[in-house]
Amino acid sequence: MHPTTASAGCHWDGSPRTAYPRRPLRVAATSPSRLLRTGQSGRCRQCGHRIDWYQRADQRPIALHPTELDTSQTPASYRWHLSGGIAHPHSDGSAWCRIPHDVLCPEHALTTPPGPYLESLRRQLAVRTRRLIDTGQFTPASSAVCEAASRSRRDRPVRPVVQMLLGRYLADAPLDAIRCVAQTRQRHRCPQPVLDPSRPRGAWTLLPATPQRGQLTLPATLMAVYDLSCVPYAEQLRWRTQRCPTHAATPGAADLALAGWQIFDPLLHTAHLHTRLPHTRPTRCEET
Known part of the structure; x- marks a missing residue:
């Protein structure tokens, strides 16, 4: 009895193997932003949480929280929405909105209270940041060390x-x-x-x-x-x-x-x- 070897075009059980062609990422000529969204996620240097980078209408970058929030529980001054890859500082009339990461970052002090809903999210991120620091998965950036290195060189x-x-x-x-x-x-x-x-x-x-x-x-x-x-x-x-x-x-x-x-x-x-x-x-x- 000889073992049967599956052909390259089939799986081990004989079912056909489907190969999907790889499509290159491209930007439409009518897009207001020439930026590809792939690779635009990062980590905050202060708290270690994920952030998404977007461009504003004036070409300046802004770090937004990756999760959409309920508009009814978010103050109007903190609401952002996306249109064509561009971030705009107001709501678009939907029930969900985006919010700048600085509002939720536990290491960023706010001048005005954000409200109970956002304050609860800030406490959750603060607990996660402490857990990342205690387990050695994140080390917060020290502005004092960066400033000393800048002045010494x-x-x-x-x-x-x-x-x-x-x-x-x-x-x-x-x-x-x-x-x-x-x-x-x-x-x-x-x-x-x-x-x-x-x-x-x-x-x-x-x-x-x-x-x-x-x-x-x-x-x-x-x-x-x-x-x-x-x-x-x-x-x-x-x-x-x-x-x-x-x-x-x-x-x-x-x-x-x-x-x-x-x-x-x-x-x-x-x-x-x-x-x-x-x-x-x-x-x-x-x-x-």
Whole structure:
């Protein structure tokens, strides 16, 4: 008696094996957001719970709680809804809404009471955070340690301030560690950095910490800024969209992550103000 080996097109019991073709993820040309939703979930650095990143109408990111909540038990000021991949700060008239994670984060202090329903959810998340810490599955980020590391490494700011497109932005990583946000053909995030030695570079310079429109004035002080104003407009736009030179030439490629830029505010980002230039700096814009 010889064993019977199933063919490659059938299961062990002889039933046909169905192979579904893999469909690539694409973004519709009419979509208001060029961001793929896959890979946009993360963990809060303060409490360790899951968050979903979305873009607002002004292109700024916002972290929303992954679960929809009852609109009748959620204050109107906390209600958000999604439309075409864009988060809007109001309700859409349905019985469910989304809510910013900061409202429920147990490590984030609220100025006004959120109500009994949301306060109960905050206590539940606080218990889960303590359980994660006690079991060693989560270690909360210490802002004091990050600030000390940023101040002790003046030659390489952890979160530098970059001036481009007539505005100033705070990066989420050192200049040489800012990664491209585009998706590769293997459905992974591009590992290439935005900073390319073969492209025109900016220059570190000391500029006044002048506020932008709508921000309060500060005493006259100089701060270290990586100035990209002297490079071509296309290069500044590549930095703003946070793409490597390869993906900057292929605008059809979707983004797999949000750009890490934040509009720089001298009052909110005082911990990232550097009054000294890095040790190694060009005196003018470098060109190829």
